[in-house]
Each structure stands twice: as C-alpha cells, then as structure tokens.
Amino acid sequence: VAAEGRQMAVWSLFVQYPNREPVLRELVAPQSLSELRDALEVFDDQHLLIVDPHHGQFPVERVSDLFDGCSLRVAVPRRRVFVSRSDGLIQHRPVVWYPGAGAEQIESAIVKACGFAVGTAIEVMDGDVAVVISATIPNDSALTAVPLAPEGGSVVVTGSRAGSGQIPLPPNGCLPRSPESPRGPRMRTATTPTVPPRPGTRAGANSVPRSAAVPAGPVGAGQRARSGTPQHPGGAGYPARPGTGGSRTGSPSRPCGGGYGAELPAPASPATPGLGVAPAPAPSPEQPTPGSAGASAVAAASAGADEHCVHILAGHAGPVLSLCTVGDVLFTGSQDCSIMIWDLNNLQYIGTLPGHTGPVKCMAATLGRKMLCSGSQDKTIKVWSLETFSSTKTFLGHSSEVNTMTVLENSEVLLSGGEDRSVRVWDLLSLTLLASLEQAHLSGIFAIKQLDGSSFVTASRDRTIKVWTTSTWQARCTLGPPHYDGVSDVAAGSRQGRLFSASRDRSIRRWDVQSLESDLQFTSAHSDWITCLALSPSENTIFSGCRDATVKVWDAELRCMTMLTGHKGPITALLTVDGHLFSASHDRTVRVWRVDQFEKS
Numbered sequence: 001v002a003a004e005g006r007q008m009a010v011w012s013l014f015v016q017y018p019n020r021e022p023v024l025r026e027l028v029a030p031q032s033l034s035e036l037r038d039a040l041e042v043f044d045d046q047h048l049l050i051v052d053p054h055h056g057q058f059p060v061e062r063v064s065d066l067f068d069g070c071s072l073r074v075a076v077p078r079r080r081v082f083v084s085r086s087d088g089l090i091q092h093r094p095v096v097w098y099p100g101a102g103a104e105q106i107e108s109a110i111v112k113a114c115g116f117a118v119g120t121a122i123e124v125m126d127g128d129v130a131v132v133i134s135a136t137i138p139n140d141s142a143l144t145a146v147p148l149a150p151e152g153g154s155v156v157v158t159g160s161r162a163g164s165g166q167i168p169l170p171p172n173g174c175l176p177r178s179p180e181s182p183r184g185p186r187m188r189t190a191t192t193p194t195v196p197p198r199p200g201t202r203a204g205a206n207s208v209p210r211s212a213a214v215p216a217g218p219v220g221a222g223q224r225a226r227s228g229t230p231q232h233p234g235g236a237g238y239p240a241r242p243g244t245g246g247s248r249t250g251s252p253s254r255p256c257g258g259g260y261g262a263e264l265p266a267p268a269s270p271a272t273p274g275l276g277v278a279p280a281p282a283p284s285p286e287q288p289t290p291g292s293a294g295a296s297a298v299a300a301a302s303a304g305a306d307e308h309c310v311h312i313l314a315g316h317a318g319p320v321l322s323l324c325t326v327g328d329v330l331f332t333g334s335q336d337c338s339i340m341i342w343d344l345n346n347l348q349y350i351g352t353l354p355g356h357t358g359p360v361k362c363m364a365a366t367l368g369r370k371m372l373c374s375g376s377q378d379k380t381i382k383v384w385s386l387e388t389f390s391s392t393k394t395f396l397g398h399s400s401e402v403n404t405m406t407v408l409e410n411s412e413v414l415l416s417g418g419e420d421r422s423v424r425v426w427d428l429l430s431l432t433l434l435a436s437l438e439q440a441h442l443s444g445i446f447a448i449k450q451l452d453g454s455s456f457v458t459a460s461r462d463r464t465i466k467v468w469t470t471s472t473w474q475a476r477c478t479l480g481p482p483h484y485d486g487v488s489d490v491a492a493g494s495r496q497g498r499l500f501s502a503s504r505d506r507s508i509r510r511w512d513v514q515s516l517e518s519d520l521q522f523t524s525a526h527s528d529w530i531t532c533l534a535l536s537p538s539e540n541t542i543f544s545g546c547r548d549a550t551v552k553v554w555d556a557e558l559r560c561m562t563m564l565t566g567h568k569g570p571i572t573a574l575l576t577v578d579g580h581l582f583s584a585s586h587d588r589t590v591r592v593w594r595v596d597q598f599e600k601s
Helices: 033-040 103-113
Strands: 010-016 023-028 047-052 056-059 071-075 079-085 093-097 122-126 141-147 309-314 320-326 329-334 339-343 348-353 360-366 371-376 381-385 390-395 402-407 413-418 423-427 432-437 445-452 455-460 465-469 475-478 487-493 498-503 508-512 517-522 530-535 541-546 551-555 560-564 571-577 580-585 589-594
Touching: 023 033, 033 047, 093 103, 103 122, 103 141, 320 371, 320 580, 320 589, 329 360, 329 371, 371 402, 371 413, 413 445, 455 487, 498 530, 541 571
Parallel strands: 010 071, 079 141, 320 360, 320 571, 360 402, 402 445, 445 487, 487 530, 530 571
Antiparallel strands: 010 023, 047 056, 047 071, 079 093, 122 141, 309 589, 320 329, 329 339, 339 348, 360 371, 371 381, 381 390, 402 413, 413 423, 423 432, 445 455, 455 465, 465 475, 487 498, 498 508, 508 517, 530 541, 541 551, 551 560, 571 580, 580 589
16 A cells, blocks of 8 residues: 555566576566566666567567566577678678676687687777677677787688687576686786785684685786676667667776775776776766765765775676675675675685576675585575685575575574575584575565574565574564565674664664664665665664665764765675775676774774
C-alpha cells in the first residue's frame, strides 16, 4: 500500500540471469524501463529480453511489453570489433569474442585476423589514439593494428588472406582461462614507492604468507598496461538501448593525490603505465553530481572529486561487488567471476583467483585458519587456502545466489545467506554443513553480521532485521519498527554497543545493542538506495555507499560530515582498514580514501 493509501500492483516475473536457473522476482509494477532494470539489478552492459514460447526472444523496449507472470532473460551479448592493418592489406575484418575472453586471447585473435605471425606484438589504434586491449572495447569499433617490430628485426606476415579473428565459443558459453595466465591487468615493470608495513601484518601470526603458488599475472618490460574498460551497451545480435551510447576508459591501479599513505609521493614518471604509477585522471565535467534530499538538514559539505582519494585500483572486467581483507592482503570480487589479490602495503596487484562461474557477491576470511571464503551467484561457496592461494573446498547447498557471509569471531564457523531466504552454518574445521535455517526471512537475505559473542543479525529484502542466537541457531527477535523497503546492509560495533542499518528506503537507523530498540533515524540520507555501510575502527564514524555513486561520512549521531565523490557508478561495498576507506563500484574500480581526519576520540 502506498503512503497516500492507494494500493500498488505487485508483479511476479520469472527472470533468468546469466549462468543460472530462472528465479521468481516480485516487485511493484514499474513505471519506466529504467526503474524495471534497477529493480531487477540488470547492468547497463546487459540486455533484458522477453521470452515468448511462440515468438522467441525479443528486447524489452517499453514497460507496456510486460505483464504479470511473464518470463524474462538477462543476456550478455558477444562483443565485436573491426580491425584493419596499417599497411591497408586487410580492411575491416571482424574479431568476435564472448564473455570470459581475456586480453591475451583477443590480441591473439586480432593478430590472426590481420595475418601477422603468431606472437607478433601489435599496437591497436583508434585513429591516432592507442587503445588498451580488453574484453570491453566498445562494440563495433573500427581499429587499426600496427605491428611492433622487435629490435634489430622485422615483422613476419603470414599472408593477407588469414582466417577470421573470431574466438570460438565453448559449449558452456565461457572461454577457458589458462592457469598460467589468469585474468588480470598486465603491466610494465615500474619503480613504485612502497609504504612501511602496517604493524603486525608482515611478521608473526598476522602475516599471510606470499607463496610461490600465488597466481600472479605475467609481468614483463615489453608488455603494455591492460585494464578493464566499461562495456558499451550495444552488442552484436541485439540493438543498443537508446540513450546509453558512449564509453568510459578505465585505468590500472593509480595514485590519486599521493598513495595509500600520505608519505607515498606522486610518481616520478607518469608516462610509464603500471599498477600504482599511472597518473590520476582530471575530474570530468560530465561526472554526475549526486544530490542528497537531506543535505540542508545536515549541512553536509561535499568534498571535491578525489579530494580525499589517495589511490584507485582497477583491472576487473566487470563491476566490483565485494571486498575483504586478511592480514596485509586485499581481495576484490567482481561480476567478471574472478577475485583479484592486492598487497595492502603498496597496493600492487598480486594475482587472480579464477573458479567461480558467476559474479562474486561476498567474501569473508579467517586469519587463524588462513582461509578465504567467497560466495557467488553460481550458488556455491568456495574455500581458498591463503597459503597456496588455491581452492580447497566448494560448499554446495544454497539453491540460489549467495548474497552475504561472515565468519564468527573466536570460532571456526561461517554463516552464509542467499536469495533462497536461508541461512546456512558451515564448520570450517571439518568443512561440513552444521545447520540450515530454512525460510529465515520472507525474501532474499542481503546481510549477515555478528552482533556479539552469542548472537548475529540478518537483514533482508523483506524489510526486516532479525537477531539470532549461536547456541541454538534460533531467531531471538525481529527488530522493529521495520524499514519501508529492503534492508541492504548492517554494521555492528561491539565497542560502542551500536548497530546501524541502511535501507533501500534511503534511511539509516541506529539501534541499541542492549535494548535492541532504534534510538535514532535519519530519513533521506541519500538521494537513492543505500547499498552498503562500514564503521571506522573507533566506531565513531559511519560510512554509507549509495546507488547515486557517492559515499557519505557520518558521525555517531548521524550528522553528515562530508560526501566523497569520484566514482562513476553505484557503490557496492565499503571496507575500512586503519585510517583508510575502500569503496567498490560498478565503475569497475576500488577507490582508497584517507578518512582518519574524520575520527573523533
């Protein structure tokens, strides 16, 4: 029922996302196509198709094409560019690839299409501008391949009638990745200033060993920097949606006004690309200027773009969806189905963990067991050894995508929540299922956080927050009053005895852990859905991320201190490490912000 008292129609739609079975999604009848795509969480580089048993599949062009109970499919189209040789012997030859293709595979296909010898180094140009080879080059681009002759040698050409540059599609729809060459940015060797190790991370029990088995990406002085570039919305086989043309270019990890710490100087040679040394981009006049409905009430001061940003991590080929740290290592999970590993001491890329067949939506780690757990849209949870950086176990049990997880402190127990409305309890010692809390909520579970030594909380799309006991795995109570829309995230602090919840209703609430009652609420905290929360180490500062691409900084009384801008897409995850905040976004980057100046004792 709407706020003014009129009843609102609710639709039941059967949606098939990539690499998974159809799921039932219930939502208020949308008023526009953009509202529908947002409600179904369809990304700009994906197509929404109506599945008609009699007429096949066709793109959704208007809301009036839909009806209650219809079937939809979210499709990721193949990518295609047209390449020509710089000497004119070959003109506009198509090169095609599918989701999962790596930069090396695409470059090899371009070399083959242009008739160069296998292994020939090439530079790809768009006019007089060099193009970074990635899986997300704008669709149907017309590019020119220029061979780079080795020193003292010449380029070998195998003939102008070489085969096409199409990369064949395997039966499962994804190209295999070589374990020797995992997906990840390639870089030139560059001298990067380092930051002294954080106390207690490099030595002793808190150090994660850097094994020789880490799947580091290939590094060579003759290689060019590679990074993921946001996909063009158009694709071969399906028409592009109007109003979404154009593309944005990403960059490898780069400092933004310094480095991870204030003592990290700016790079001496910005002309040398590489992780940690590429210059930060100038603020774009087209950058969105997110607003806040409650800005006048809190007198929030908006920080200029990159004012507090000290570093940018890039390299994923899709939106970054999850963050996790253990010891001095940062893990980033993405819609591209991979997990990237970064060194927190110098913010350098270490390697990639491939294995999931769906977006990596959540991660949790335990330093004591030296384990990383990752949950995915492919319905699985993978357990990774932090000693060998290899997968040691795959948990099966969730019947739908895994949205959230946490490892209970002082125990070897992993809790996971999914779109199937269940909470599952896993023993990390025996790597077995301890308990399954079916129908824990009336809808998908978005967040699980430990509340204290004997309880944890879950937050759901059904607008509720529940408190559970770890002794019986039973629900203790449901917090009230509920939010007016799905609860997207919660942040619990044991020091101050406070729990904060964020919702799609754009509000943030504070709860007292002892009484389990809400003692403070700020409505219209953002101009759109609030997607994630994080607490500072002192628990006196709260950070909230929003779908409007902004991060806001709040004190414990929910007074907004500033707004961090710079991302070009919705914020998906937040994480605090010492005096820094890490923010993940649909723009395929992770930004590092210096935020210790907001702390209050």
